[in-house]
Every structure is written in structure tokens, then in C-alpha cells.
Amino acid sequence: MPNILFAARSEKWEDYEHLLRAALEAEGLDCTLATDLAPDTVDYIVYAPNASVQDFTPFTRLKAVLNLWAGVEQVVGNPTLKVPLARMVDEEGLTQGMVEWVTGHVLRHHLGMDAHIVNPDRTWDTTPPPLSKDRPVTILGFGALGQACAAQLAALGFPVTGWSRTPKDLDGVLTSHGDDGLDAALSSAQILVLLLPDTPATTDLLNADRLARLPQGAVILNPGRGPLIDDDALLAALDAGRIAHATLDVFRTEPLPRDHPFWAHPHVTVTPHIASTTRPDSAARVIARNIARAESGAPLLHVVDRSAGY
Structure with a gap:
């Protein structure tokens, strides 16, 4: 049963919680989803780069970080992030x-x-x-x-x-x-x-x-x-x-x-950065599908090439 940390600003949790739970259930995943898990128990992080989590070192059993945004420039160079980073492609x-x-x-x-x-x-x-x-x-x-x-x-x-x-x-x-x-x-x-x-x-x-x-x-x-x-x-x-x-x-x-x-x-x-924004309903399904792939042993989709920066 994977543990999933939702790391984004508090108002986003209200938008995403029920959608992510439904999407994870639809993928057949029995998991824990929360905003306050102990770092050494976390398997996946659903992540916004403006979240308070900036040091990934304490997340000793982390498998992947799944970005809520299409852009990864604010996180891709983080030297403490050693696991795969998947960008949002929705x-x-x-x-x-x-x-x-x-x-x-x-x-x-x-x-x-x-x-x-x-x-x-x-x-x-x-x-x-x-x-x-x-x-x-x-x-x-x-x-x-x-x-x-x-x-x-x-x-x-x-x-x-x-x-x-x-x-x-x-x-x-x-x-x-x-x-x-x-x-x-x-x-x-x-x-x-x-x-x-x-x-x-x-x-x-x-x-x-x-x-x-x-x-x-x-x-x-x-x-x-x-x-x-x-x-x-x-x-x-x-x-x-x-x-x-x-x-x-x-x-x-x-x-x-x-x-x-x-x-x-x-x-x-x-225009105020509205051309392409993350829609919580469809983004939740993308994230749940990727976690389900990882849990089944399939490769993650949309993994960032750290050398290219995207």
C-alpha cells in the first residue's frame, strides 16, 4: 500500500483531495494520501514547486515525484532530488x-x-x-x-x-x-x-x-x-x-x-498566465495512472531529462 504525500499550497489540497482519491481508487490502488506524512514513510510526492518541501533528503524510500505543473524549471535542478521526476502532460x-x-x-x-x-x-x-x-x-x-x-x-x-x-x-x-x-x-x-x-x-x-x-x-x-x-x-x-x-x-x-x-x-x-493551466480533474487522473504504472512495474510516463532540463 503506497503512501502518497500531497505537497502543494493548502488551497490546492481542497481542489485535489477528493479528485485524487477517486482517481487512485479507479486505478485499483489502495493507498494513503495525505499532506502530513512522515518523510521516511513516503513513496510518492504529488508536487507543486512552490510547496514548502524543498529538501528531499529525508524522503528515504521515495520512488518518484509527480509534478502538478507542466513546467519543471523550479525543481529540476534541486540537488537533493535523486528519484525520477515526472512532469505534467495532460x-x-x-x-x-x-x-x-x-x-x-x-x-x-x-x-x-x-x-x-x-x-x-x-x-x-x-x-x-x-x-x-x-x-x-x-x-x-x-x-x-x-x-x-x-x-x-x-x-x-x-x-x-x-x-x-x-x-x-x-x-x-x-x-x-x-x-x-x-x-x-x-x-x-x-x-x-x-x-x-x-x-x-x-x-x-x-x-x-x-x-x-x-x-x-x-x-x-x-x-x-x-x-x-x-x-x-x-x-x-x-x-x-x-x-x-x-x-x-x-x-x-x-x-x-x-x-x-x-x-x-x-x-x-x-494575458495573466491562463493559456494552459492544470485542471485538477484531468490532472488527478494523469497522476493516478502514473502511480499505478509504477506500482505495477511499468516505467513512469513523462520522466524529465535532467540534462536537458525538461
Whole structure:
């Protein structure tokens, strides 16, 4: 009978307790689930990186840590964590939420909807937008989230390029990889979507030099991680008219400080980190399924590669 510690902020326990118990029971697991287990009795930790547990050394019989979040940058480098760390990959909740946010904002910018929603001068411009086939979209980051978004956009007729550090394929989508592939992927991107993880290799990936490689008037969507973009370089590109608009869901500091220039910039849309959030009902099922796999001797799903950082 495994012992499972729920390590997250107290308000999350209220959201998750009954859902996790139901999901664990549905998997046929007879287990103890609590927030206050003695460390040396714990087999699994259901974990949010902002929890009070930061030292894993006392958890001497720990088998795995199951992250509640898709992002693991706040825990992956913890030197006291010696057991497998599984990130949250939830197609029903996280993935679908990201697909809907990305698709909605791609269509918003593609159709020029802002000019119709806010039109104080009551202008009557009958110029139609291009069709989707004439609006290339590039997605940087081609993991589960990137591929799901690419498939949806390709189904709508957009020419989609997916870029990753290592080769990946998806039917109906042009793919590229590595530094050379990045240059080509940027040069065609009328709409650029950032879905990379936050690692030392991706910090400030979109700097002044790479922003200059985008087509004139490109639009940037960042629902990935705040540090992917050099904020000052982005503001300069927006002020110069090189970049037409940036819709940003993630930031280096969250909540975004009220005096940050993004709030007041006429060509920036701020959304409050809502593109892809963990839904407790579906996340509980993902966690229970992974624990059941481990207890049956099967390998855990979605184990983080510590060397890559995700």
C-alpha cells in the first residue's frame, strides 16, 4: 500500500483531495494520501514547486515525484532530488487549453479582429484579410503542446513550421531543427508562437538579432515561458514597427508588475498566465495512472531529462 504525500499550497489540497482519491481508487490502488506524512514513510510526492518541501533528503524510500505543473524549471535542478521526476502532460486539460489559446489568438491576429472590436473612429475598411494558406505560422518548441497546436492550425489551412532542437516529424507540418533550422523558421514566420521550456539554452532565445530575422510586421505569441524573450529587445522592435504586436501570457516576474511597460504599450496584449493551466480533474487522473504504472512495474510516463532540463 503506497503512501502518497500531497505537497502543494493548502488551497490546492481542497481542489485535489477528493479528485485524487477517486482517481487512485479507479486505478485499483489502495493507498494513503495525505499532506502530513512522515518523510521516511513516503513513496510518492504529488508536487507543486512552490510547496514548502524543498529538501528531499529525508524522503528515504521515495520512488518518484509527480509534478502538478507542466513546467519543471523550479525543481529540476534541486540537488537533493535523486528519484525520477515526472512532469505534467495532460492532453485532456493542459494540452487542450493551450491549443484553444494559441488557435484563438492566431485567428485573432490573422483576421485583424482588434481593429473591428475597438474602432472609435468608425472606419469602414473593406480590405479582407488573407486566407490562412497565405499566413505562415512558426512554432518554436515541438513537444506535445507544440505538436498539438501545429496540428490544429494546419487543419485550418495555415502553413505551419515546427522548430525543435532535435529532429521531429508531424504529418502536414514542415519541421526544422538546430541553429540553422531556427534561422529559416524565423524568416518565414508572419505569426510566431513560443512553446519552448525555460532552460539555460532558451533564455533570451528571442533576442534583438533573432527578432530582426522575422518578417516585417510579424506577430509574436508567447504562452511558453517569460525568459524566452529579451523584454527590452521586444519593446524596441515594437516601437520601431518591426514587430506589429506581441500577445504575452508569461513573464519573468508574475504577476506582471503594474509599472511594467508591457501594460501600457499599445501593441502588447497581456494575458495573466491562463493559456494552459492544470485542471485538477484531468490532472488527478494523469497522476493516478502514473502511480499505478509504477506500482505495477511499468516505467513512469513523462520522466524529465535532467540534462536537458525538461
